[in-house]
Amino acid sequence: MKILGIVLIVAGIVMFLVTGISYTTEETVIDAGPIEVNAENEESLNWPPYAGGIAVIAGFVLVAIGKKQ
DSSP states (O other): OOOHHHHHHHHHHHHHHOOEEEEEEEEEEEEEETTTEEEEEEEEEOOOOOHHHHHHHHHHHHHHHHHHH
């Protein structure tokens, strides 16, 4: 429990600092024999800042429970 709590605390802090990630996907638009046209789409995955706070609080709770046992 204590290790999971520490991981949640670190993950929550990282979620505060980095509010999302971006990645690029490539898809084929036209595929007509020897001719192929591809398009790159940039997509993002964002999370709200309070999600990091919830992770930090949950981590502290798990660390506190781990110390009692």
